[in-house]
Amino acid sequence: MTTTATGATATRTAVVSFDQVSKVYGAVRAVDGLTLDLHPGETVALLGPNGAGKSSTLDLLLGLRTADSGTVSLFGTTPQEAIKAGRVGAMLQSGGLMEDVTVEELVRLACDLHPRPHPVGDVLARAGIASIAGRMVNKLSGGQEQRVRFALATAGANDLIVLDEPTTGMDVTARQAFWATMREQAEQGRTVLFATHYLEEADAIADRVLVLHKGRLLADGTAAEIKAKAGARRISFELEGAINEDALRALPFLASLDVNGRRVRIQSHNADATVHAVYGLGLYPRELEVAGLGLEQAFVAITEAEEARNS
Numbered sequence: 001m002t003t004t005a006t007g008a009t010a011t012r013t014a015v016v017s018f019d020q021v022s023k024v025y026g027a028v029r030a031v032d033g034l035t036l037d038l039h040p041g042e043t044v045a046l047l048g049p050n051g052a053g054k055s056s057t058l059d060l061l062l063g064l065r066t067a068d069s070g071t072v073s074l075f076g077t078t079p080q081e082a083i084k085a086g087r088v089g090a091m092l093q094s095g096g097l098m099e100d101v102t103v104e105e106l107v108r109l110a111c112d113l114h115p116r117p118h119p120v121g122d123v124l125a126r127a128g129i130a131s132i133a134g135r136m137v138n139k140l141s142g143g144q145e146q147r148v149r150f151a152l153a154t155a156g157a158n159d160l161i162v163l164d165e166p167t168t169g170m171d172v173t174a175r176q177a178f179w180a181t182m183r184e185q186a187e188q189g190r191t192v193l194f195a196t197h198y199l200e201e202a203d204a205i206a207d208r209v210l211v212l213h214k215g216r217l218l219a220d221g222t223a224a225e226i227k228a229k230a231g232a233r234r235i236s237f238e239l240e241g242a243i244n245e246d247a248l249r250a251l252p253f254l255a256s257l258d259v260n261g262r263r264v265r266i267q268s269h270n271a272d273a274t275v276h277a278v279y280g281l282g283l284y285p286r287e288l289e290v291a292g293l294g295l296e297q298a299f300v301a302i303t304e305a306e307e308a309r310n311s
């Protein structure tokens, strides 16, 4: 149920819906009771350390694997039905490209197979591969291959685009062009879900971030909310003279301490109280800075806290 700006309540079908979904490989719970809904027009980043279950989640979403329990639905139907209807485009990490064809032939094939295809020329141009359209697929660089995968994922009018670490191997220019295109897709109401190891991409591009750890959802919110959830702030200053690390380590609300030469870096759960205590030690911190955590630090803090809870 959604409440609109006018206060009216409307029901909208989730683009993706996971209800208590689990996937087990032997003793490994790759996906563990995952429940979440994605909505039209959202750009969602899926973050998690190696082995967190990101690829397994995307495989379940795309119907490439079957859940051991729970239900996965896309647009209120099964993943297979949604894909058959041409509503989903995917760009996965693995999976070789057909080799003995040119880039254009491969893209044309993808367009021919799509129920709602875009013109081949548009697809090539959008993916930045018009200039290499005549090249054999087996002669491409890693970054060019990624662009071809991207073209295949956007060969038709999909409502959901699923990307597993899409910019791996792309240079900075290709990466920027890629995300500009993805933003356009989201502005047109498409839902974009991407798994990434580049936290700065999640921070810059996603309007919603899902943090997965051991197959469970640890955090779900905007990048700002995830940073706030980590609950710590960064304090940085310089000290003159010998530094007594033991005294610093005993500061209140300390989450971490790093001393490098004269520079002291602290993560604190209560920055005001920690800084006050630094002065209380009779120290005179110079070039004092207090800032929130970056997404990367928040992500590490959240997953480490979960590890500590489980150990």
Ligand SMILES: Nc1ncnc2c1ncn2[C@@H]1O[C@H](COP(=O)(O)OP(=O)(O)OP(=O)(O)O)[C@@H](O)[C@H]1O
Binding pocket: 025, 026, 028, 029, 030, 048, 049, 050, 051, 052, 053, 054, 055, 056, 057
């Ligand atoms: N086919 C499989 N057989 C057995 N175990 C598997 C299989 N696929 C994945 N796993 C295990 O399930 C867990 C989740 O793996 P998954 O590939 O989904 O994680 P990921 O978050 O995508 O990791 P990465 O960031 O390294 O790509 C891991 O412990 C992995 O070893």
